[in-house]
Amino acid sequence: MNARRAVGATIVIAAALMAAAGRAPLDAQPAADPAIRIGGADLGGVVTGANGPEAGVWVIAETTDLPTKFAKIVVTDDRGRYVLPDLPKANYSVWVRGYGLVDSAKVRTAPGKIVNLTAVVAPSAAAAAEYYPAIYWYSMLRVPEKSEFPGTGPDGNGVNPALRSQEQWLDIVKTNGCYTCHALGNKATRTISPMLRETAKSSGDVWQRRIQSGQALTQMTTNLGRMGNGPALGLGGAEGLHAR
């Protein structure tokens, strides 16, 4: 989790919209590093951190000038270099994101320029963890021990007696229950909104209330019931999805 290298450095990800067939003009701009060749529709440069070039971090360019919001994301190479190709004509905010970092200040610019960026090391592990995908948070879920199966029901350990194994419980809290419709472990599900906090006395109460919001009340309450409300509700509160 401390490695800053993100995905293979050859992946282009374009969030929202992307001009797939766009072509950049061939009027390459001069750059400090001759390997960074850009045209009038590109951005390029070097990302540098406290210890020199930052390899394997993301450079994000985003604009609201187009009819739809548009962002394009690339990864730096081993020498911290990047090229964001084929950007639609617009003004962009450009910044650096990566493991072990916090977001750099956004730079306002337009295609056709060399923009060198400075990565910002996270001041703490907790700050860095805010950028990790949900799985790292979700993995801290307090899953009932194998010995708690078969469940003994509401008058016992709270686990549904119909569940004969830990695997059956996991099937529901993962792919075929909660994760069917949304993630768990993301920011919204590891924090408690003020509204919910006001209406409940415990983390279990918060989750009992939370799963009744939205169009899927029936599915969510049913799935929690399938697991057994006691431990299922307890897992999502301060003892569960919150960082330990």
Place this chain on the structure above:
Amino acid sequence: MHDEVSTDKRNPRLNPNGLIYGATEESTDLFPVLDPVHHKATQVKMLVRDPATPSSKQNPMLPSPFWGDERIWDSQTSMHNPMFDEKGRVWFTSRVRPPANPDFCKKGSDHPSAKLTPIDASNRHLSMYDPKTGKITLISTCFPTHHLVFAEDANNTLWTSAGGPQSGVIGWLNRKLFDETGDEVRSQGWTALVLDTNGNGRRDEYVEPNEPVDPTKDKRVNAAFYGVAVNSNDGTVWGSVLGFPGYVIRLDPGSNPPATALAEIFEPPLPGYGPRGMDIDRHGVAWTPLASGHLASFDRKKCKGPLNGPTATGKHCPEGWTLYPFPGPQLANVTETGSAEASYYAWVDQFDTFGLGRDVPIATGNANESLLALVNGRFVNLRVPYPLGFYTKWMDGRIDDPAAGWKGRGLFATVSTRAPFHMEGGKGTTSKVVKFQLRPDPLAR
């Protein structure tokens, strides 16, 4: 948003640089249309045949921490998935009427499928949007629909899944016949899922799921598909079945599917369990993500024992399965292989639309906030780092220009969570289309 479609799954050259269509499920009856060249998004209203069709707005719900008393969900059509046909028309699984089925679906009907397997209700059906004319055609199916896929056959058969296993049927539309006649009754069919338990190689009289096995008869199983795919080599239809431990089923339609279709059922071996979406590669190998935190392949060619008869009831071919643990940490208190990943669907890049090779299976990384491509036994984790919270339910790949190298091809996926306001940006954050492209090096332009 549930899903998008950018091209014909059977031919990724269809619709180059063209519009991309989405399905909004419980959110709204307006399906989004994205122009990825000019960066414009529009909406088209999906229709229902019966104004009494229920809406998600009627669902019981308490106020939301994000939206208060505002019931932002309002969908009668419950559009679940879109799919292009070879004519550039977009087909949806969508709701066109209330669940109670018309009489031709029920007992006493002379419909070939209803005579054998009558159905009283279906909660989602089919529709088609023709971008050239703007016309929407609704099709009331007796069988419930969820996902959909076109076969590579003369009828361009549209096979559907049901979602949960409760209906116990798989349904289809003879699209050629429907195009020619517009007759939705004659053009649709469905079948029960029946195992060749007596092992004589054909479908016979069968016992129901709640009846004991009779060695002289076949056996119906209480199952229906979630994911659905067609083996291009032999026309067999494959599907995943929800439940614990869940199944993958192969259905051979035979010459008269309502009466001749025969199923084979395969259960993943522990530590694998819990399939959801499913696809198949050009070699006939099925791929499905498992709740156990694995991507699983099932290759029927590896099975050593008989594939029908009294022992072919699900556990008879563990050797056909291979489990690949997903990337990421395992859950606390869980000691088996696999990770905490809770992947929703798998899609196979049969035509190398991305650049990692033909037949590369790609799973949705719903907890990794990524796509997870399995290349030579190792995962390539294509994370979407912004906005935080990428969660998708499907993808497809399109080749816009086969002569343009990496620039001419790519994958499309959507932000598919029912709660996009859970993402970075919070309230007001809407779904998005994400395009993935694979450059030869980080400085390529």
